[in-house]
Each structure stands twice: as structure tokens, then as C-alpha cells.
Amino acid sequence: MRKIDIFDTTLRDGEQSAGINLNTAEKLEIARQLEKFGATIIEAGFPASSPGDFEAVQKIANAVKKSTVTGLARAMKSDIETSWEALRGAEQPHLHVFLATSPIHMEYKLQKTPDQVVEIAVEAVKYARKFFPQVQWSAEDAFRSDREFLVRIINQVIAAGASVINIPDTVGYATPQEYGALFKFLKENVTGIDKVKLSAHCHDDLGFAVANSIAAIENGADQVEGTINGIGERAGNAALEEIAVALHIRKDYYGLETGINLHEIKRTSQLVSQLTGVVIQPNKAIVGKNAFAHESGIHQDGYLKNRGTYEIITPELIGGKTEPLALGKHSGRHAFSDRAISMGFDLSADKLNEAFVEFKKLADRKKEITEDDLFVLFTDQQIQTNDVPVYKFTDVQVQYATANVPSATVTAVNPDGKTVTATATGSGSVEAIFNTLEILVEGEVHILDYRVTSIGKGRDALGEAVVNLSINGEVSIGRDVAQDVLGASAKAYFNAINRQLVKKHSQTKVSTAQRV
């Protein structure tokens, strides 16, 4: 059966979207999960874009073994050299180098003639091949490029040593028929096209990203690029879980395989949503909360008689139904640590101890602990980093009565290690907390968005708070999960502030090193 490579760019194109700010520990956690998910290639970042990206790509390249790890580079020597430093430890070092080929990009962005663009692309691929055994070349804005020019430049970069050619619809403008036809045209007109893999990269501006990717596959693409939950610039990228499940469910029609471990879909989707703070729309195909809910009476009746009447995909297929947990407040450390291992977590003894303490606290308050709860708990421990001084939340007290103005008092330890306390009022409890935090935290903070959702079911379910704010003009998303939503809200606020502190710290640390 023909195999389609799945190229995941959640950590590069996905991470590029507004407000997402993952730290290295979180990126590593997502990369490990993408490896379990079975991505053929993981694009871990853009090493030359920032020291933080460099560090994350390097750690991922060294940690991930089953998937190929790649990084993005502009067609310039310094980017290629920086990427090599980040990726040289990978099992199969792979580079993704790109250059724009559409008239509008060449004229206004690059300010180069088509001849110059061909020369720069060829030089970049040749230079990259000095270091990397595998080089993928992307024609940025390929869909809006002149076809004859595309043929010419692709011929030359193949001759220069590229082994994958990516044809992105960077601005999400193509229709499925047109995008498919472009692949067919290139298959028929580029010399040596059979020696390389063709790749599709689609954006969802018109809602066509997944359909366009499938059209490309039907017309000769060997690889599709996309992200988990379809996150990404503007309307996002093609959702990889949708492509993988579509090709699986309609194997009878497409006759293709992807190598994706479908049972890991739900967990991968949840992890990406939790760590990026990007909520999944309830009716989203495959991973939305309602994707398997049958509401209408007629549907329910049919479904109960035979699931196949209205269900083409089972929740079990994507790992949606998990084993009942035999863990409760009387469970011992041993059973708890076994469960962490069976769920695929690799926690140090210290982190496992801390997770166990949190688990006992939760078990005291919550009747039934689900695997979702444990997943949140273990993930939270796994992504803790203690190397940058940040704000540490200590306590929040809220006074609320229907007739009175709510007030909040928050105590925290600031990055200098001092305990600080402040009190403020607001028109509601949450606003009172945020007003208090604005006094506590240094810098100018504006709240852009705030949400609370429940994780799991029932009145004692965990609440997840997501705060999207700007501090001194930098946008940041913070999140926290707790049984009490007010505490979670305060902690999510600190989380967003701390992310910016960590980001600043990693940048200054490396730039000082460079000066030395």
C-alpha cells in the first residue's frame, strides 16, 4: 500500500500563531507525544529565529528517535549553519529550507529578479547538503507562482540535491481542483521528479486546508504537512488528525496508509490544546467534544439498535475511551508510579513525588479520578522548570456577596524572592483578582481574553482557566488547572507573566554568550 509521510509543524507553523508561547519543556513534551502519534517528520522550530527556538530544536533533536526531526531555515548560510548546530545530534539530520517564488513575494519582499531567486535557492540547497543528508526545499507561496518558473526552479534545486520539494499554498487561496492540478502538472513537467518526494502544505483561510491536502495526495504528493488541531497562522494549517482519520476510514477509496497511531490522537490533541491554550471548537471533526455525540431522538434510537446507523468513526479508534481507573485516595505510591509509566510519562523521582502529593490532595476532594485528571497532573509536573526566577503564587482570598463590591487579596513571591501582598476590588470576583494582580506584577498588563472550561465530567470536575494578556506590549497565554476556578484564574495569570519572564531570560542568556 502506498505510504503518505506525515510532516508535523505544530511546533513551528502552529507555534507561530498569535499569542502562543511555548517554553522548551512544553515543546519537548509535545514532540515526545508527536513521536508516539507516529509523525514521520517533526518540524521542531526555526533555530535561527531566536535562542529559545534554537534550544528547543536542539533538545528535541537529541530526544526524539522514531520520528525525523527538522528545522526551518531561510536560504542563507548563517541560518543553515545555525540549524546544523541545533540539529546535528538528530538520528537523521534533516533541514527545511525555503524561498519565495511568487511574483508578488519576489518583487516586494525579496526585491530580487527570478534569475537571482533561482541562484539563491540553488546555492542554499547545495550549502545545506554539505551538512545535511536530507534537505527539503519549499517554494514559499508556490500556489501563486508562475508554473513555468516553478518547473525551472524545482529542476535546479533537485539537481542541487534536495530530496523533498514542498509546494505550499502559503496564503490558503487554492481550491482542491486547482491545487491537485498543480501537483499533476509538476509530476508531468519537472525532470527528475520521481527521484524526490512532493509535499503539500495548506492553510485554512477558505476552509480548504484538509481537502486541498487530500487533493494533492490524489495527484502525486507523498507527504502532507499540517498541525494538530489545525492550529497555525491566521485560520491555521491542515489538521493532521483529520487527514489521518479520513485516509483510514476511507481506505477502501484511497488505498493509502500514513503510519499514524490513531489511538494517540485524542491525547495528542488534548496536550496541544492544554499547552498552547488554544481551545478546540466543540463541533470540530475527530477531536471536538461533540464529534461523537448523538443528540436527535431518531439518531439516538438508530444508534442504540446498531452503532453503524449514524457512527462512521468510533471514539475508541482515536483513543477516546480510556480504561476505568483503579486509583483513589487509598492507592499507594507504587500503583501511582506504574500508572505514570503505563501512560507514557518518564518523570524523575522528585517530580513523581510532587505529582503524588498533588494526586492525594485531589483524591481527598474528588470522588472519582479519571485518566484525564492524571494526564493533566503528570503533564504539569513534566513541564515544570525551575531555572528562571519567576512569580510564585502563594494564596488568594476573595470576598464576595451579591450586595457588596467583591474584593481580592493575593499573596505571591516575586522574582526577587520577596513575599508580596496586595488587595483590590472589582465588579466581579475574577476582575477583583486580576486588578489585584495588576498591582502585584511589574509592567503594564492588559487582559485580552479569559476563559474557564471544565476538564472531565461532573460537579467536582477540574476547571481549566486560560488567560490571554499582554505585558509591556508582548502577548502571552497562561493556563492552570485546579478544582477551584478562582485559584486557577490567578495561577493562569501568573503563568502568562512567567512565560514572558522565561522567554526574556533565555534570550538574554544566549545573546550574552554570543558576545563572549
Ligand SMILES: [Zn+2]
Ligand atoms: Zn505555513
